[in-house]
Amino acid sequence: MVAHTEVKVPVRVDLAGGWTDVKPYCTDFGGEVVNFTINKYVTAKFGESGDVAYEFDIPANSGLGTSGSLNVARITLLDENNDMSSDEIAEAAYQEEISSGNRCGRQDQWAAAHGGFNRFMFHGENVEITPFQPARSAIKWIRKHMLIAHTGISRKSGDLQEKIWNKYELGDKEVTEGLHQIRHATRKIVDALQRDQRQLFVESLNAVSSGVDLIDASINAPFVSIIDPLIENGSVMAWKALGAGAGGCAAVLCHPISIKDVRQKLTESGWQLIDWDYDTTGIQRK
Numbered sequence: 691m692v693a694h695t696e697v698k699v700p701v702r703v704d705l706a707g708g709w710t711d712v713k714p715y716c717t718d719f720g721g722e723v724v725n726f727t728i729n730k731y732v733t734a735k736f737g738e739s740g741d742v743a744y745e746f747d748i749p750a751n752s753g754l755g756t757s758g759s760l761n762v763a764r765i766t767l768l769d770e771n772n773d774m775s776s777d778e779i780a781e782a783a784y785q786e787e788i789s790s791g792n793r794c795g796r797q798d799q800w801a802a803a804h805g806g807f808n809r810f811m812f813h814g815e816n817v818e819i820t821p822f823q824p825a826r827s828a829i830k831w832i833r834k835h836m837l838i839a840h841t842g843i844s845r846k847s848g849d850l851q852e853k854i855w856n857k858y859e860l861g862d863k864e865v866t867e868g869l870h871q872i873r874h875a876t877r878k879i880v881d882a883l884q885r886d887q888r889q890l891f892v893e894s895l896n897a898v899s900s901g902v903d904l905i906d907a908s909i910n911a912p913f914v915s916i917i918d919p920l921i922e923n924g925s926v927m928a929w930k931a932l933g934a935g936a937g938g939c940a941a942v943l944c945h946p947i948s949i950k951d952v953r954q955k956l957t958e959s960g961w962q963l964i965d966w967d968y969d970t971t972g973i974q975r976k
Contacts, residue, residue: 694770696735696976699763700727700969701747701754702801703838703941704932706898707876709905711795711812712851715858715869721812722876723797724822724883727805727969728838732756734763742767748964752840753933753940758798761786766973776803776972777817793851805972809880824883831888833968835927835944837952839961843912843937850934854906868904871897895928895943902931913940916959925952939964 707723715721730747737743742764750756761783769779780803784796796817801808807829809822858865875897882891902909910931917940920926925948932939940961944952953963 694767694772694975696733697763697766698731698733698974698976699759699766699802700805700972701730701732701752701756701759702727702798703754704797705876705930705941706879706894707810707872708795708797708933709854709902710869710873710876711797711810712793712855713795713814714855716795716812717814719870719873721795721810722873723795723810723812724808724876724879725797725801725810726807727801727972728754728964728966729969730754730964730966731969731974732759732763734760734767736767749840751844751938753931753938755798755802755933757787757792758783758794759802762799762802762973766975772975779803779973780817793855803972806968806970807883809876822880822884825886828883828886828888828891829968831886832943835946835949837942837944837949837956838932838939838964838966839942839956840939840964841913841916841937841961850906850909857906864904865906868901871901871904875901892927892943895930899928899930909934912937916956916961917942920952920955924948925955 702725704725710716710721711723733745734742744760748754762779765779765782780799783799787794796812797810800810800817807822807824809820811818811820854865875894878890878894882894913931917929925945926942927945928943930941932941957963
């Protein structure tokens with residue numbers, strides 16, 4: 691079999707459940723995540739000297755799981771005989787990130803490897819891919835009304851992860867309550883997407899953000915000066931920080947008649963709008 695010389699892997703947008711895929715929460719209670727991949731990629735290819743070189747369609751530390759996608763791309767590139775399954779690649783990418791000292795969950799690697807809309811269940815070290823098919827009309831609605839914007843705010847997800855999990859392990863009730871709320875909202879978002887219940891989707895996405903506030907208000911704090919006025923005037927129905935938050939990208943769900951205005955306001959605030967569409971392929975080998 692001819693070895694591939696280039697691998698392209700998508701990044702993901704986490705709608706709900708992020709944080710619950712991280713140990714020890716997923717060991718104590720089980721985690722659930724709903725996410726989808728977009729047509730922004732990390733590409734790995736062999737350089738002239740035989741080393742692996744990378745290209746990014748979006749900045750690192752964006753909150754879109756770029757490090758997970760990078761590891762998936764590298765491991766796939768080095769799998770010359772295509773011996774590894776998508777799950778094996780995802781797990782190897784997760785272990786690579788953990789061994790580098792980055793505390794994280796498994797959603798990024800699994801989304802990058804599989805592509806499309808996903809509902810993942812996390813039980814300790816095990817990942818279950820749950821059959822999940824959003825209504826086509828719901829998919830189109832999200833594509834039309836959801837803006838993804840890079841804020842330009844730097845983020846240190848590792849430091850934030852350690853702070854929050856230390857609080858969790860000390861029995862902080864608000865952190866645990868916030869994680870439970872996020873997990874519960876994930877199930878509602880699944881229902882909303884499958885039945886195209888748009889008001890339920892809005893309510894559930896807002897519940898995710900309020901759950902994040904319970905975990906640690908500093909996660910959403912960098913975004914609120916821009917987002918809150920848009921919520922108050924009805925232009926934005928819901929929003930969430932992507933990834934571990936505290937910078938990077940935000941997903942902003944606009945009121946149908948306010949999309950143009952929100953785009954203008956976010957741009958004027960210095961946020962960079964990402965022109966996105968869905969990815970359905972996951973790993974692409976050349």
